[in-house]
Amino acid sequence: xxxxxxxxxxxxxxxxxxxxxxxxxxxxxxxxxxxxxxxxxxxxxxxxxxxxxxxxxxxxxxxxxxxxxxxxxxxxxxxxxxxxxxxxxxxxxxxxxxxxxxxxxxxxxxxxxxxxxxxxxxxxxxxxxxxxxxxxxxxxxxxxxxxxxxxxxxxxxxxxxxxxxxxxxxxxxxxxxxxxxxxxxxxxxxxxxxxxxxxxxxxxxxxxxxxxxxxxxxxxxxxxxxxxxxxxxxxxxxxxxxxxxxxxxxxxxxxxxxxxxxxxxxxxxxxxxxxxxxxxxxxxxxxxxxx
Amino acid sequence: xxxxxxxxxxxxxxxxxxxxxxxxxxxxxxxxxxxxxxxxxxxxxxxxxxxxxxxxxxxxxxxxxxxxxxxxxxxxxxxxxxxxxxxxxxxxxxxxxxxxxxxxxxxxxxxxxxxxxxxxxxxxxxxxxxxxxxxxxxxxxxxxxxxxxxxxxxxxxxxxxxxxxxxxxxxxxxxxxxxxxxxxxxxxxxxxxxxxxxxxxxxxxxxxxxxxxxxxxxxxxxxxxxxxxxxxxxxxxxxxxxxxxxxxxxxxxxxxxxxxxxxxxxxxxxxxxxxxxxxxxxxxxxxxxxxxxxxxxxxxxxxxxxxxxxxxxx
Amino acid sequence: xxxxxxxxxxxxxxxxxxxxxxxxxxxxxxxxxxxxxxxxxxxxxxxxxxxxxxxxxxxxxxxxxxxxxxxxxxxxxxxxxxxxxxxxxxxxxxxxxxxxxxxxxxxxxxxxxxxxxxxxxxxxxxxxxxxxxxxxxxxxxxxxxxxxxxxxxxxxxxxxxxxxxxxxxxxxxxxxxxxxxxxxxxxxxxxxxxxxxxxxxxxxxxxxxxxxxxxxxxxxxxxxxxxxxxxxxxxxxxxxxxxxxxxxxxxxxxxxxxxx
Numbered sequence: 001x002x003x004x005x006x007x008x009x010x011x012x013x014x015x016x017x018x019x020x021x022x023x024x025x026x027x028x029x030x031x032x033x034x035x036x037x038x039x040x041x042x043x044x045x046x047x048x049x050x051x052x053x054x055x056x057x058x059x060x061x062x063x064x065x066x067x068x069x070x071x072x073x074x075x076x077x078x079x080x081x082x083x084x085x086x087x088x089x090x091x092x093x094x095x096x097x098x099x100x101x102x103x104x105x106x107x108x109x110x111x112x113x114x115x116x117x118x119x120x121x122x123x124x125x126x127x128x129x130x131x132x133x134x135x136x137x138x139x140x141x142x143x144x145x146x147x148x149x150x151x152x153x154x155x156x157x158x159x160x161x162x163x164x165x166x167x168x169x170x171x172x173x174x175x176x177x178x179x180x181x182x183x184x185x186x187x188x189x190x191x192x193x194x195x196x197x198x199x200x201x202x203x204x205x206x207x208x209x210x211x212x213x214x215x216x217x218x219x220x221x222x223x224x225x226x227x228x229x230x231x232x233x234x235x236x237x238x239x240x241x242x243x244x245x246x247x248x249x250x251x252x253x254x255x256x257x258x259x260x261x262x263x264x265x266x267x268x269x270x271x272x273x274x275x276x277x278x279x280x281x282x283x284x285x286x287x288x289x290x291x
Numbered sequence: 292x293x294x295x296x297x298x299x300x301x302x303x304x305x306x307x308x309x310x311x312x313x314x315x316x317x318x319x320x321x322x323x324x325x326x327x328x329x330x331x332x333x334x335x336x337x338x339x340x341x342x343x344x345x346x347x348x349x350x351x352x353x354x355x356x357x358x359x360x361x362x363x364x365x366x367x368x369x370x371x372x373x374x375x376x377x378x379x380x381x382x383x384x385x386x387x388x389x390x391x392x393x394x395x396x397x398x399x400x401x402x403x404x405x406x407x408x409x410x411x412x413x414x415x416x417x418x419x420x421x422x423x424x425x426x427x428x429x430x431x432x433x434x435x436x437x438x439x440x441x442x443x444x445x446x447x448x449x450x451x452x453x454x455x456x457x458x459x460x461x462x463x464x465x466x467x468x469x470x471x472x473x474x475x476x477x478x479x480x481x482x483x484x485x486x487x488x489x490x491x492x493x494x495x496x497x498x499x500x501x502x503x504x505x506x507x508x509x510x511x512x513x514x515x516x517x518x519x520x521x522x523x524x525x526x527x528x529x530x531x532x533x534x535x536x537x538x539x540x541x542x543x544x545x546x547x548x549x550x551x552x553x554x555x556x557x558x559x560x561x562x563x564x565x566x567x568x569x570x571x572x573x574x575x576x577x578x579x580x581x582x583x584x585x586x587x588x589x590x591x592x593x594x595x596x597x598x599x600x601x602x603x604x605x
Numbered sequence: 606x607x608x609x610x611x612x613x614x615x616x617x618x619x620x621x622x623x624x625x626x627x628x629x630x631x632x633x634x635x636x637x638x639x640x641x642x643x644x645x646x647x648x649x650x651x652x653x654x655x656x657x658x659x660x661x662x663x664x665x666x667x668x669x670x671x672x673x674x675x676x677x678x679x680x681x682x683x684x685x686x687x688x689x690x691x692x693x694x695x696x697x698x699x700x701x702x703x704x705x706x707x708x709x710x711x712x713x714x715x716x717x718x719x720x721x722x723x724x725x726x727x728x729x730x731x732x733x734x735x736x737x738x739x740x741x742x743x744x745x746x747x748x749x750x751x752x753x754x755x756x757x758x759x760x761x762x763x764x765x766x767x768x769x770x771x772x773x774x775x776x777x778x779x780x781x782x783x784x785x786x787x788x789x790x791x792x793x794x795x796x797x798x799x800x801x802x803x804x805x806x807x808x809x810x811x812x813x814x815x816x817x818x819x820x821x822x823x824x825x826x827x828x829x830x831x832x833x834x835x836x837x838x839x840x841x842x843x844x845x846x847x848x849x850x851x852x853x854x855x856x857x858x859x860x861x862x863x864x865x
Contacts, residue, residue: 025385025386025389028386028388028389029388030386030388030389030391030392031333031388031391031392033392034336034392034395038499077565080565080573080576081571082510082565083327083330083332085330085331085332085333085388086327086332086506086509086510088332088333089332089333089335089336089502089503089505089506089507090503090506090507090510090558090561093499093500093502093503093506093507093554093558094503094507094554094555094558096499096500096551096554097500097503097550097551097552097554097555097558098551098555100497100500100548100550100551101547101548101551101552101555104546104547104548104551105544105546105547107546118498118499119403119407204499205340205395205396205399205499206396206399206400206403208392208395208396209392209393209396209397209399209400211392212389212392212393212396213392213393213396213397215389216385216389216393219384219385220383220384220385247404250404250408251407251408251411252403252404252405252407252408252411253403253404253406253407255400255403256400256401256402256403256404256406256407257400257404258400259396259397259399259400259403260397260400260401260404262397262400263393263396263397263400263401266393266397270379270383276383276384278382278383281382
């Protein structure tokens with residue numbers, strides 16, 4: 001049963017991240033995802049301090065707000081003329097620093113290990129259960145991730161065409177009357193929610209891996225956005241399950257193994273993809289030279 | 292207040308750490324100015340995360356915690372990571388930012404696997420590896436501080452010696468190649484210096500925050516001047532102030548970590564620069580923009596009148 | 606309809622008054638006012654950096670203007686958005702995006718579909734017939750990065766056409782296209798004109814202005830002149846627009862103007 005909960009958590013993280021990751025890499029915002037996943041830390045810490053518990057809804061709301069604040073600050077700095085990567089770097093390190101400081105100063109009130117901030121501890125997920133009216137409802141992380149994934153599926157299902165055109169050609173989207181900024185913040189809000197709900201299970205850094213790597217793998221395999229999203233989720237889920245098994249064999253971090261497997265799948269796609277793989281590319285080049 | 296400052300200086304261990312962090316801030320600020328101008332600000336972040344497997348391998352080979360060994364491991368892993376990023380973005384349709392994200396997290400993921408493997412095998416608890424990753428300057432011993440100071444001095448000297456070459460490859464690599472500079476070699480030198488700064492900085496502020504040592508002081512410095520030598524001086528100064536405040540303030544209480552305080556000090560300097568720097572600061576810009584807007588609003592009114600007349604003539 | 610709007614200039618397809626765009630401290634478009642007549646092909650010309658694209662984007666509200674007003678068919682752009690079609694510069698999007706030509710054209714319908722509705726068979730048929738019109742039907746399923754520059758431009762045009770607008774803005778549609786595409790674009794412009802639509806085109810090639818366009822706007826930060834091609838596209842006014850950067854080349858006994 002423990003294994004089941006851990007694998008379910010990993011699969012939920014992988015699915016939520018893989019869907020959003022496609023849009024992040026197509027909009028060249030991979031590193032904004034990175035920034036958000038770090039910058040939600042002060043939100044988590046403040047939610048802890050205010051509610052005094054690990055109450056999921058508080059945490060989800062508080063930290064999602066910080067994710068959106070990150071995006072807003074990055075954009076403000078960019079429009080004021082600072083280069084985009086410097087804006088990202090300044091904002092996320094500052095917010096992460098605030099988070100670490102809050103946790104260190106209130107160590108007796110915040111039951112959050114700093115190790116866990118970086119690496120996550122998915123193995124503890126089954127023990128941290130949510131009780132409602134005395135009844136054990138199952139692991140809290142599964143609930144949070146379940147809610148997040150539902151929101152993502154709902155919004156993506158309803159507004160797929162808007163998200164797509166905003167990613168492909170925002171100027172055209174704006175000229176069509178689509179509120180580009182609204183969809184931008186909706187996407188960023190979903191990334192923040194995912195970062196928050198995955199935080200304790202896979203940690204700040206590996207959540208970025210799950211956002212970017214499966215999506216990039218899928219990007220190398222197809223020329224259709226719908227297929228790309230499907231392949232990305234598949235790659236994410238395969239990494240989650242096989243990563244778990246490998247971590248069992250190596251006696252090492254589950255989250256680390258999951259991201260490593262995702263990375264290996266990426267390398268395979270990089271080499272072997274029939275359309276964009278390096279081997280096919282070099283073979284084609286050689287053919288062209290021979291001809 | 293005065294007592295506190297005196298106590299900082301009178302305790303030899305604290306004094307060394309304070310000096311080490313100040314020099315580190317200075318060195319990273321200077322090197323960071325070049326990476327900032329080359330629009331590679333987040334390179335530091337990639338290097339820091341990618342260092343983890345290198346540090347773990349160094350530990351497994353050496354079986355001891357040695358800062359210089361860690362530095363070498365971090366250096367090699369960092370260079371491997373940068374090569375991977377440029378290979379992915381050159382040979383596939385994946386854009387550089389995503390390539391960076393992939394390499395950063397993949398290296399860190401593998402590093403995590405190694406780290407937990409080491410910890411579970413027992414020797415990890417004494418390894419000091421976790422301290423190294425999160426950055427706790429107070430945990431450094433005198434030997435570490437020497438290494439840190441040596442590295443910082445090296446960074447500053449290199450930046451001074453190669454100043455005009457670095458300036459040229461940051462501004463216009465094509466031209467630099469045209470006049471016969473070994474651009475590839477210089478770029479690699481700069482990359483190695485950045486990696487060294489990062490590897491040293493991890494110890495003081497931690498994996499996640501080390502990027503800020505390179506970016507934030509340099510970005511703040513850019514607001515004060517349009518001349519590179521002055522920018523390097525400002526960046527070095529801001530870095531040094533941040534490093535010193537981080538080390539000093541963290542002595543105030545048991546639970547105050549050096550890294551976040553250092554980074555927040557740098558961010559504060561950045562915010563002040565962003566808002567109030569003369570010329571390039573936001574306040575100065577807003578004033579100018581308002582004057583301009585008022586100016587055009589007047590001319591536009593007369594223009595609209597003319598247009599209305601022109602339209603009816605048609 | 607056509608006649609009526611000429612009698613009431615307030616209902617002209619596009620009326621711009623006193624628009625000014627400034628980045629930092631410099632104005633890039635300064636106090637520009639003009640009115641477009643209905644059913645004409647209009648070229649917006651001027652040297653590099655004259656603010657042509659910026660003027661177009663400011664008109665569409667894609668970049669903020671610090672002064673001035675825009676009215677489209679006598680109303681605000683927001684209300685008249687469905688009557689406007691826009692063809693951005695080809696470089697403005699990522700052609701590696703995972704999508705095919707047909708799909709890009711269908712995006713032109715998104716504005717009409719409203720919030721929730723997805724493109725269906727009707728949209729697909731419309732997109733397909735439009736691709737046929739621009740001679741791209743054979744490439745409908747082709748990934749967009751595998752199209753040539755001219756083919757990409759035709760896909761963009763088709764996307765604007767399915768918007769079924771009355772006023773079109775095109776940002777350098779002729780830039781870097783092959784002869785076949787240029788011909789296809791000209792034929793399309795002709796069809797649009799015949800259907801009473803108004804088209805504003807940012808144009809670079811001075812040698813084809815007289816052949817392709819009825820009306821010109823000469824811009825160099827400020828509007829130098831606006832009017833019918835015969836009376837406005839004159840060497841004197843061009844000199845004023847381009848300053849010294851213009852040469853008049855005489856070949857085959859016919860004068861040609863070469864910008865920059």
